């Protein structure tokens with residue numbers, strides 16, 4: 001039988017079934033989909049492949065899914081660090097957004113982020129930012145998958161003037177990408193403190209109608225709870241529940257502030273949590289009780305958050321941070337073992353996005369979103385347990401080859417769909433422009449910039 005591609009690897013880690021790996025197996029790929037996973041000898045006898053790839057010492061895993069980011073903010077990486085959320089956002093990030101964000105910024109920032117993610121083994125991301133149409137276009141052109149957030153805020157920004165305008169423009173983007181094979185959409189109300197009840201009610205109805213997820217920052221910091229109690233007389237989760245938003249289509253990002261009863265009630269709704277351990281640590285936002293949520297059966301996905309609060313889009317380091325932090329918070333070294341963290345970064349992300357029939361694990365019939373990782377170097381040998389090795393001893397620099405829907409987008413560590421030199425050149429131009437601006441110094445005593453562009457990140 002003639003097929004497109006055969007990939008022979010020392011290990012194939014399918015994620016489903018859980019904690020399994022196959023030694024000396026091959027992946028048969030045809031028409032952008034996984035046809036079979038079988039012993040290499042049998043594969044060589046069974047299939048005639050147009051392309052064959054030998055990957056000795058390497059493991060093939062499903063493409064990683066970054067379930068929460070603001071990708072174009074890659075151009076703000078390292079702009080303002082070591083600050084509390086409520087200083088970082090209004091005094092640094094919002095003024096920078098007001099000053100710099102336009103279509104060109106989103107194009108160049110998204111391209112930088114897409115290049116970084118693809119080369120680090122991420123094949124799909126869930127985004128929330130302005131100009132989602134441009135994010136979608138740049139991502140699709142690079143052959144990557146994304147769910148672009150149809151962002152909604154109460155405040156005017158460069159993207160829209162009020163909640164109705166955000167919704168209207170978001171629905172246009174949804175229509176534009178309704179049948180795209182790589183791009184999906186989700187409603188992305190920024191947070192309980194930045195979106196009022198009427199647009200949230202409308203989004204709930206529309207999300208049911210269009211069958212798309214709702215992606216929102218929820219219970220990120222203690223300040224958010226205090227503000228919610230003051231403004232609405234309720235903790236934000238309770239308010240979202242009253243509005244009917246707690247359902248399997250919700251992706252609640254962060255969730256660091258949870259009372260026992262809230263945790264149980266949330267678990268019964270079928271909503272997903274997106275855990276962003278490095279952003280939470282860097283902004284000192286608090287700790288998401290991942291092990292307890294997992295015990296209650298909550299689907300937990302993993303995200304990097306923006307490159308301005310992390311400061312990278314590295315899902316390998318995020319997996320390791322998630323594993324280590326969960327053990328520390330639970331006071332239990334067996335909490336969230338390596339195979340569970342790998343599921344968070346793959347199939348759980350797919351489930352949260354409603355894409356688990358298509359991506360998130362290596363099963364026949366699923367899209368061939370694959371990542372090859374070299375475990376043969378001096379810093380990853382010996383290999384007794386390949387899944388543990390991936391989480392505890394491997395970095396994204398070990399990613400060698402990446403495929404999205406069967407198309408090879410990274411070959412021997414080189415991007416095949418993007419021009420790296422051009423991206424670096426444009427990034428340096430932005431760096432020069434942004435670094436010269438007065439607000440970049442971060443010290444404007446007595447004259448703090450006004451947050452008129454509205455909150456976006458974190």
Ligand SMILES: [Zn+2]
Pocket residue numbers: 068069070217253305306456457458
């Ligand atoms: Zn965020």
